[in-house]
Amino acid sequence: MLNYQELIGMGENAGFTHVAPLKVSTIQLMPEVRDMCAANTCGAYGKKWSCPPGCGDLETCRAKVQKYTEGILVQTVGTLEDEMDYEAMAETNQKHMETFLKFYEQLRPLYPEMLAIGAGGCKQCKTCTYPDQPCRFPEKLVIPMEAYGMLVSQVCKDNNLPYYYGKCTIAYTGCFLLK
């Protein structure tokens, strides 16, 4: 069993607002979530190896996730001045991404087989090589939860971590599957 107390402390020290144990058995991979990716509201669909269709089909994703039984959820929560405060949303997203990549580097030597699952498409490179060349850093490639077919609110709820922190807040969530 993972040392959750230590992992939660490490994650909070790295800068996450919340870190919680994650049971992989609670994760549902849904084709409907992948269908939402195809609507391309984030602009990453068909642009990165981390996102559909480049990240592989749902069964490929399922095979990767099923290799694990435990992990942690990591979350960055920001406060907005009002519901249209896109600047604070972008700042919170940026903070989450930076903390995620920093924590990823901390965990990698401890869990060399870990699977990092992010919020939003992979941001390891300024420009992704998709689809002309293979991924530059396949060992660092971070696929978002939605691209795996995960509904973030369901995964949070079933692991006792809030997904919504009230009016004028925004939360970005990712996870690390560890063994």
Ligand code: SF4
């Ligand atoms: S590591 Fe670079 S090349 Fe690979 S998916 Fe991420 S951004 Fe694209």
